[in-house]
Amino acid sequence: MLPIVMALAQFAPMIAGLISGPKAEEIAGKVVNVAQAVTGAATPDAALAALQANPDLALEFQKALVEKEVELAQIAADVRKAEIAADAQSEQTAAGDRDSARKREAAVRDNTPRVLAYLLIGGFLGMAFAVLFGQVRADTVLAGTIIGYLSAKAEQIVAYYFGSTAGSAKKSELLAQAGKPPA
Incomplete structure (x- = not known):
């Protein structure tokens, strides 16, 4: 069905923009139904x-599609809204996981993760200085x-302790606002 609909797009290019996502077949079916109704044909x-x-039939098809365009x-908009809601839910879950890890980190008195973090950062800085001062050949x-x-x-350590990016913090803030009812 989709190849026929894409061929019908030569008569109404706006069709191509609507055919995507999980409801592409449903939209394609409606476009083909319009084409069959206008032409009186039994098959796509x-x-x-x-x-x-x-x-003349092509012009009638265009007019009929304009009436069905909304x-x-x-x-297509319902599909996009569902995709956005799924993405927001996924990001909200991930943000909750990160927050949970940070809360656990704050509550736990075990210094092992911090000591390992200091050792890894110190190792990185030590290696960088050794390369810069010619003690180790970087090649x-x-x-x-x-x-x-x-x-x-x-x-990874810096991202864990300080957040990965300012965009991540802004996204978390927007997700928090999305859960609140409008004022």
Whole structure:
């Protein structure tokens, strides 16, 4: 059905923008129904052939689609809203997980994670200074591997203790506001 609908898009290009997501088949079915109703054809292939053969029918098809455009756009908008809601729910769950980990970290008196963090950051800084001051050649495979590993772990430690980005904090704030009723 979708190949026929994409062929029908030559008569009404706005169709191509509506055909996406999980409801693409439903939208495609409605577009084909409009084409069949306008042409009086029994099959989608026959409707396409009739529109290609008769410019007047193609114009009627365009007019009929304009009348259905709001309904088709609403279906596409409902799909997009559902995708956004799912993304927001997923991000809210992830934000809750991060918050839970931070609360656990604050409540636990075990210094092992902090000591490991200090050791990894210190190792990274020590290796960086050793390379900068010529004590270690950075072009060796071992030095490059160690620097790469330590820098990746240092980045994770900083993200854990201070948050990953300002965008992440803003996203968390927006999610928190999304859960509140409007004022």
